[in-house]
Amino acid sequence: MISPSLLILLALLFVLGYKAGKRGDGSLNRAYARFKKQMIQFLPRMVLVVIGTGFLLQIIPSALISEYLGADAGITPIFIGGIAGMLVPAGPAIAFTTAATLAGSGAAPAALVAFITAWCIFAIHRILIYEIHLAGSKFLLVRCTVALPIPFIAGYVTHLIS
Amino acid sequence: MTEKAEPTPKKKSKKQIIELMAYGLFCVATGAYCFSEKGPEGFSDALDVQAHMLTGMLPRITMALGVASLLWVILDADKLKAAIQNRKGWVKLVYATILGAVTPGGPSSSFSILNLFLSSGLGYVVGITYITAWSMLGVQRILIWDIPLMGAEQAGFRFIASFWLPAFAGLLAGWIFGKAQSASIK
Numbered sequence: 125m126i127s128p129s130l131l132i133l134l135a136l137l138f139v140l141g142y143k144a145g146k147r148g149d150g151s152l153n154r155a156y157a158r159f160k161k162q163m164i165q166f167l168p169r170m171v172l173v174v175i176g177t178g179f180l181l182q183i184i185p186s187a188l189i190s191e192y193l194g195a196d197a198g199i200t201p202i203f204i205g206g207i208a209g210m211l212v213p214a215g216p217a218i219a220f221t222t223a224a225t226l227a228g229s230g231a232a233p234a235a236l237v238a239f240i241t242a243w244c245i246f247a248i249h250r251i252l253i254y255e256i257h258l259a260g261s262k263f264l265l266v267r268c269t270v271a272l273p274i275p276f277i278a279g280y281v282t283h284l285i286s
Numbered sequence: 287m288t289e290k291a292e293p294t295p296k297k298k299s300k301k302q303i304i305e306l307m308a309y310g311l312f313c314v315a316t317g318a319y320c321f322s323e324k325g326p327e328g329f330s331d332a333l334d335v336q337a338h339m340l341t342g343m344l345p346r347i348t349m350a351l352g353v354a355s356l357l358w359v360i361l362d363a364d365k366l367k368a369a370i371q372n373r374k375g376w377v378k379l380v381y382a383t384i385l386g387a388v389t390p391g392g393p394s395s396s397f398s399i400l401n402l403f404l405s406s407g408l409g410y411v412v413g414i415t416y417i418t419a420w421s422m423l424g425v426q427r428i429l430i431w432d433i434p435l436m437g438a439e440q441a442g443f444r445f446i447a448s449f450w451l452p453a454f455a456g457l458l459a460g461w462i463f464g465k466a467q468s469a470s471i472k
Contacts, residue, residue, distance in 0.1 A: 130345065130346055130349070132433065132438060133346060133350055133353055133429065133433065133434075134349060135350040136429070137349055137352050137353050137354045137356070140326075140353060140357060140360060140381070141352075141356060143356075143360060144356050144359055144360055147314050148339075151356075151359045151360065152359075154359050155352075155353070155358070155359040156354040157355045158355040158358055158359070159351055159352050159355040162351045162355060163348070163351055164353070164454050165302070166347070166351065166430075167347075168306055168309075169305070169306065169309060170347060171310060171315050171340065171345070172306070172309035172310060173312075174336055174339050174340055174343070175313045175317070176316045176317075176335050177314040177316075178307065178312040178315050178318035178332050178333070178336035178339065178421075179313070179317050179319070179320040179329075179332050179336075179337050180320075181331075181335065182320050182324055182328050182331060182332035182335070183316070183319060183320050183323055201311070203343065210333070211360035214426065216430075218429045219431075220431040220432070220435045220436065221435060223436060224339075224433070224435040224436055225339075225433050227436060227437075227440065228335075228339075233440055235450070236436065236440060236444075237443055237444045237447055240444060241422055241444065241448060242429070242437075244421045244422045245418065245421050245422060247421070250393050250421075253393070254393045254394070254397040255397060255417075257402060258397040258398065258400060258401040259360070259397065259400055259401060259413070259417075260404075263404065263410065263413065263414075265412050266410055266414065267417065267418070267455075267459070269459075269462070269463075270414060270456075270458040270459045270462065270463075271414075271418060271455050272456045273450050274448070274454075274455060275416070277447075277451060277454075278422075278447045279447075279449040279450060280447075281447035281448075282443045282444070282447040285443065285446065285447065286443055
């Protein structure tokens with residue numbers, strides 16, 4: 125069965141493909157070249173991360189995940205998810221695949237939102253490579269200070285609406 | 287869309303090989319540990335889960351990368367920058383949020399735009415709103431990672447819970463660090 129997310133992507137693919145094709149300036153060819161490059165870059169990582177986290181899931185008892193990250197644990201999972209997200213020193217392949225495997229083991233949506241949001245905002249590799257050099261340490265300090273509560277707020281709002 | 291910088295091809299390929307080797311080692315280590323803890327049956331169960339996950343994810347990832355590649359070609363970062371510079375007041379924050387969400391490319395393009403904002407005197411409020419929106423609400427990230435891996439419902443929760451937070455962070459920065467707005471970038 126086709127899932128809603130697949131349908132959204134399919135619709136977007138057709139709309140954007142049509143728009144790019146209509147330009148008649150080789151946009152479609154450039155998009156295809158980029159697509160091939162991205163597939164070569166992402167696919168091996170994706171497969172390896174899924175295999176590694178799949179083994180991890182088998183080792184970690186799902187009862188433990190439910191106890192600390194499940195919906196029944198109240199707002200504690202939001203704090204655990206938020207702090208764990210800040211500590212992930214890796215790219216999106218690891219962060220999102222970890223979140224997806226946690227979701228499969230019963231982690232609450234609020235915990236996952238806090239986890240992903242914290243990773244998005246505080247991804248350490250991005251801070252070290254880009255932010256310090258292109259925005260400066262003062263900007264970084266201000267941004268990190270004001271962004272600190274954001275993962276927890278996002279998690280709490282999700283807790284209320286989910 | 288990608289989280290990678292644009293180093294020289296030689297450096298890039300070396301970095302990719304090291305990264306893939308690290309992922310491979312992670313698989314071998316977790317696989318060996320799984321086998322020793324759970325035995326052949328647990329190991330086989332884990333392989334079944336992985337096969338199920340991969341078959342579910344591959345079509346979505348393929349399509350998401352196609353969408354992201356088309357967006358990369360269609361969106362024009364220079365036009366987007368010009369759009370925000372012409373706005374005033376809170377509308378600027380709305381534009382900064384939208385611009386952050388739709389900025390094509392990886393951190394190299396978004397942080398370059400941030401640098402331009404800060405050096406052209408747009409201030410920390412706009413800068414923080416923009417880069418927070420890019421990191422949290424980036425359309426390409428949502429399409430490539432959020433929807434395919436977490437599903438539309440979970441991605442929707444995250445979007446609804448956080449679409450207003452970049453502007454909140456910007457305003458908070460202006461409130462707490464009002465003076466910093468007029469400070470130089472470095």
